[in-house]
Each structure stands twice: as C-alpha cells, then as structure tokens.
Amino acid sequence: MQAFTDLAFATLRLTTPIILAALAGLLSQQVGLINIALEGMMLAAAFAAVLGAFYAQHALVGVVAAVVTGMLVALVFAVFVLRFRANLIVAGLAANILALGGTGYLLQVLYQTRGAFAPPGLRGLGTVHIPGLSQIPILGPILDGHSPLVYVTWVLVILTSIFLNRTVTGLRVRAVGEQAEAAATVGIPVRRLQYGMLLAAGGLCGLAGAQMSLGNLQLFVYNMTNGRGFMALAAVFFGQAQPWPTTLGSVVFGFFDALQIRLQTTVGVPPQITQILPFLSIVVVLTWVSWRRYRGRPVAA
Amino acid sequence: MTRTVVRPQWVGELGRSFVTFSAALVIGALVMVATGRDAWGAYRTLFAVAFLGAQNLADTLLAATPLIFTGLATAVAFRAGVFNIGVEGALYLGAFAAAWIGFTLTGLPAGLLIPLAFLAAGLAGALFMLIPGALRAYLRVDEIVTTIMLNYVAISFTSYLVNYPYAVPGLANAMSPKIALAAQLPRLLPPSQLNLALIVVLLLVPLVHWLLSRTTLGYELRALGSNPIFARWSGVPVPAVILQVMLLSGFIGGLAGAGQVLGVNYRFVDNFSPGYGFDGITIALLGRNTALGSLIAAVLLGALRSGGATLELFVDIPKDLILILEATIIFFVTAEFVLTFPRRRHAGVH
Numbered sequence: 001m002q003a004f005t006d007l008a009f010a011t012l013r014l015t016t017p018i019i020l021a022a023l024a025g026l027l028s029q030q031v032g033l034i035n036i037a038l039e040g041m042m043l044a045a046a047f048a049a050v051l052g053a054f055y056a057q058h059a060l061v062g063v064v065a066a067v068v069t070g071m072l073v074a075l076v077f078a079v080f081v082l083r084f085r086a087n088l089i090v091a092g093l094a095a096n097i098l099a100l101g102g103t104g105y106l107l108q109v110l111y112q113t114r115g116a117f118a119p120p121g122l123r124g125l126g127t128v129h130i131p132g133l134s135q136i137p138i139l140g141p142i143l144d145g146h147s148p149l150v151y152v153t154w155v156l157v158i159l160t161s162i163f164l165n166r167t168v169t170g171l172r173v174r175a176v177g178e179q180a181e182a183a184a185t186v187g188i189p190v191r192r193l194q195y196g197m198l199l200a201a202g203g204l205c206g207l208a209g210a211q212m213s214l215g216n217l218q219l220f221v222y223n224m225t226n227g228r229g230f231m232a233l234a235a236v237f238f239g240q241a242q243p244w245p246t247t248l249g250s251v252v253f254g255f256f257d258a259l260q261i262r263l264q265t266t267v268g269v270p271p272q273i274t275q276i277l278p279f280l281s282i283v284v285v286l287t288w289v290s291w292r293r294y295r296g297r298p299v300a301a
Numbered sequence: 302m303t304r305t306v307v308r309p310q311w312v313g314e315l316g317r318s319f320v321t322f323s324a325a326l327v328i329g330a331l332v333m334v335a336t337g338r339d340a341w342g343a344y345r346t347l348f349a350v351a352f353l354g355a356q357n358l359a360d361t362l363l364a365a366t367p368l369i370f371t372g373l374a375t376a377v378a379f380r381a382g383v384f385n386i387g388v389e390g391a392l393y394l395g396a397f398a399a400a401w402i403g404f405t406l407t408g409l410p411a412g413l414l415i416p417l418a419f420l421a422a423g424l425a426g427a428l429f430m431l432i433p434g435a436l437r438a439y440l441r442v443d444e445i446v447t448t449i450m451l452n453y454v455a456i457s458f459t460s461y462l463v464n465y466p467y468a469v470p471g472l473a474n475a476m477s478p479k480i481a482l483a484a485q486l487p488r489l490l491p492p493s494q495l496n497l498a499l500i501v502v503l504l505l506v507p508l509v510h511w512l513l514s515r516t517t518l519g520y521e522l523r524a525l526g527s528n529p530i531f532a533r534w535s536g537v538p539v540p541a542v543i544l545q546v547m548l549l550s551g552f553i554g555g556l557a558g559a560g561q562v563l564g565v566n567y568r569f570v571d572n573f574s575p576g577y578g579f580d581g582i583t584i585a586l587l588g589r590n591t592a593l594g595s596l597i598a599a600v601l602l603g604a605l606r607s608g609g610a611t612l613e614l615f616v617d618i619p620k621d622l623i624l625i626l627e628a629t630i631i632f633f634v635t636a637e638f639v640l641t642f643p644r645r646r647h648a649g650v651h
Contacts, residue, residue, distance in 0.1 A: 036445070076632075084636035089384055089445060093582060094631035101624025108619035109336045230449045237446055272461035279453040282446070283432070290442040 001138075007255075007262055008142040013216060014261075015254025016150045017042065020208035021232030022239075022250045023160050024201035029241035030164065030177040031190075031197045036092025037077045039229025040099030041202050045070040045209025047103040050220040054119045059126065062214050063149075067206035073099060074202025078195050096229075104222055118219035125149060125215045147215035149207060156204070161243040173197060177241070205229070227279070231257075234282040238289055249285070256281045317634075318587060322601070325629040332625055333618060343618050350611040351604035359493035365603025366495075366564070367392075367574075369502045370557030371581030372588060372595035373509050378550040379582075380513060380590040381522035382529060383543055387433055387448030388554040389578025390455030391426030395555025397459045398425035399562045400569035401467075403480025411483040418484055419501070419559045426555020427548045429455060434547025438540035444547070452578070460571050467569075475571035486564040498560030503596075505553070510592035512549075522546050526590075554578060580606075583627050586634045602627070 028035035048069035053062025080086040239246030260274035330340035378385035436442035486497035588594025609623035
C-alpha cells in the first residue's frame, strides 16, 4: 500500500511539468503549429527560475522569471515561424539548441560549472498542505503536500478546456487549427491568435521549467529537461490536442517515468533499462492510437 | 517564378549560406562581448585552430568525418520530406555493432574485418530505423516523435550493454573491450587521429549524389519530398519509398558510428557522441539536402567543433558558444528573409 501511494505521489509530481508543457503543445497545435520548441522553452525557463529565485531570495520571482523567459524563447520561435516563414520543425529544433547552448554558456560564464548548479540558500517552491486533506485515507497522502504548481497545473487544465470549448476566442483558435485560410476569410485574426497561443505556450513551459528546477528539485542541471518536452509533444499527439485526453497521455507518460525511478531504487533493474521505459511506452502508445485511427484505410503520404 | 535575371541557382545558394554564416558570427560576437569576452581574439583563434597548418586542417577533417556521414544520412530523409531525427540512435547502435565485430571476430584479416564491421554497423542502423520507418510508412505514426523517443532508447540500450554484459572490469568509464588491431583504421596524417573513415565517407558522397539524381528511388524520394500528393498520383509507391529512405538513412547513420569506433576510439564508449546525429540536421539544412552541400557544411561545422574545444581551453570561452552559433545558423537557414525577400516581393507572392 505504501509503495502504491508513493508511486502515485511521485507520478503526480513528475507528471506536472509534462502536463504544463503538453498544454503549451496543444495550444500551439490548436492554431495549426506543431511545437517542437517545448523542450527548449522549458530548459531556458528552468535556468531562469533558479537565477530569479536565488537573486531575489524568493521562489515567486523565480517563477515569474521562468514564465518571462519561456515567453521570450517562444517569441523568437514565433517571429521566425510566423514572420519569416521558417520551417516549423527546423525552427523548433533550433530553439532547443539555442536554449541548450545558451544555458550551458551562461552556466559556465557566470558560475564556472558544467553540470549542476545549486546556489546555497536557493529557495524552492516548498509544499502546500491543505487542511484536512491528509486525513483522507489513500487519496490524502497522494494529493497532499505537493509544490503549489502541482495544484495550479490542474486548474490550468480545467481553464484550458473551458477556454477552448466555451469561449469565443477558443472557438476562433480551433477554427485556425482546423482550416487557417477559411478562418482568415471570415475575419478571424489568424496571425494574432497564432502569436498569442505561442506566447501562452511559452508561459506554460515557463511554469513547467520552474516546477522542474524549483519544485521537483532545487537546482539546475545542464540539459535537465532531457526529453520531457518531447514527452509532452507525444502526449499532444496521443490526445489529438484535446485538453483532457492530452492530460491523460501526460499522466501515463509521467507514470512510466515515476515507475522507472522506482524500479531502479527497489528492484535493482539496471537504470539504463528502466530509463528506456517511458520513451518506449510513448512509441507503443502512439502506434496503438494510430492503428486504431487508421485501421483498414489506405495510407496517404 | 517571375524571376527575370537568370543566374545559376548555386550562386544564390552560396550567397545565402554566406549571409547565414556571417549572421551567426555576428550574433556569437554579440554574446561574447556582452559576457565580457574577446570576440575578435576568439574568432582568430577559431580560424587558426581550424584551418592553419596541416595538423589543424587534419583535425578539422577528423571532426568533420562523422558529421559528413550524419549530414548525408539526414539529407536523404529530409529530401524525401521525412523528418528523421533518429540518426543519433542509428549512430549509437552502429557504433556498438562495429565494436562488437571488432572485438569478437579478432582472427580475421583487416581486409575482411573492416568491411564486415562497417556492414554490421550499417545494418544495425537500418534495423533500428525499420521501427519508426515502418510505423510512419504503414501506420502513419509521426516519425518526428518516434525517432526522438527511440534515440533515447538506443542510447540507453547501448549504455546498458557496456555497463553490464560487455563491461570491462577495472575501467572507470563504461566502455567495450578494445577492438582487434586489424579492425583499426589506418591514420592518414599522424599524429592527427584523422583516419581512413574520411576516405570512406568521401566515397559515399558521390554515391549518395548518384543515388539522389540518377536512380528510380532518388527520383521517387525527391518527388515525394517536393510534392507528396503529386508523387502519389503519379504512381510513386509512397509507403515503400518512405521505408526505404528511412532504412537508407539508418544505414548511413550506422556507418557514422563505425567510423568513430574503428577510426578514433577503438572501442564503444558509453555516451560517446556529442550529438553528431543532431548536427546532421544542421548540416543537411545548410547543405540544402544535397550530398555535396552536406560535405561542405560538415567541414564548416567540423571547423567550429574542432576550434570550439580549443576556445574553452585557451581563451576561456565555453564551447557551448558553438551551439549558439549552430542554432543561429539553423534559424537563418530556414528563414526566408535573407536574400529571397526582394525576389518574393518582386514576384508578388505573399
């Protein structure tokens, strides 16, 4: 029982940055833009979060710095893709390389380190204890005592769902993703919505980065996102850019991530084998989804 | 195309690449100046280390060798409109396969062992790409996500192999046993580690060029890349072409791994690649997905890479600067504003 609650607790914690990045990915997808840059936005934000929280001695400043940084990377990506018609995939990869190189460069110039950066006295996000919640059997120990961003994330899932399905702007966003030219014909400001959604994606990835470097851990490590952004992208593919299915996908991948860490520490399976688990599970799940969707239909290009 | 001035296409391409490269250098300089580093000194060092003197030139070509392989591997896929990001994974599996041949079949003569190791590496890479290739071709599973995910799988799997079944006791870092002397590629210009792998890849360049321009598969994959719908209606067997392209890309990616193992490291070293496979993306883009273009781009990037290490050692500039330059190059290569802007306006397209 203890093992189960521990695993569920860890899943919730590790899933959070994936869900946030997946929400970012789905907002981008909803305006017709596959967002490969999630990884880079998260990484740059995770770095900014540590810097902000350290210099201001306050975690909230770190979160703000992370959000702003995520949006800045998103802005560069957006300008190249939307203004200069750069290839979406290629520009996304470039943004990721820029974030990796930029954080690595600054890490070394400012702090003379190539690996982990954990300044003394860094304030993390801490944990939230909701009165009475921990008393509930089973659910209590799973849901109580997370970083505040864990709870914020689930609120954001609900808000994203409401935004896309219940607001006028959300309807227009979906129209752009469905058929951009038709949307433009009826007077929807396609370009402006695309910029808006990409910037929102940057902000969400900012939160994801902050959760990684101030919530799950209190430090920044070179290339610490290590594929989480791509996991999020896979979740978007899995959920066809719908908020709840995408979140479900994120939780599944987060679960495999938590499971692999647990298998490493308890059963003694080599870490190199367990690390394969989340990535392989994504390939299997995406294959299954695609097989169900296209079964029996002729393959197009 | 309402362009009135007729000029060979490569003039424009060359101009574009030049502008792109200069833009990257300017941005790199801004970054260095902003962080209190001597940009002029850095570039001078970079140039000297990359190109001046036979040994330096040899080291640049050494750094370029795996990049030419991965550039070609990526270019054939991108040319077909298949976004294969999995060359890194193919490289790892290929490297291990080559090492395995090298330290297992130790009795064979060099003339047999070396081709066999390259072949095994290519097959390992192709086999790896069979998964995302078949999934993309027959089930429409997006190849970008699957290849990125499978890279992690391949890297972790080879790491497992050299940490457990093929671990060498007594070594601090995880690596396979050393390959037989007969499997080691001869050096071209000692003491530089530049080796026969360069010749192998230089032979591969015209081969890939021929394949892209003179064969049925080349025609079909180019057709697929430039207009998938037209390709399908004109009878190109789309799934088969996608699969073949992925296998070919994986095969070349595997060769890249063999080159590093047989020519430089003489073993499979855990996590040995600093992203050669991903650099292949930059190179293919910079080289406009052509064989010759990839060769030139790989040498340029090889120069940056070989100089980058020196920068860190002697001028106190982190080698991550090279990544910043690379990202800038990719951004500018893929953007349409550098030299095409006046032409577009002239053509009235927007």
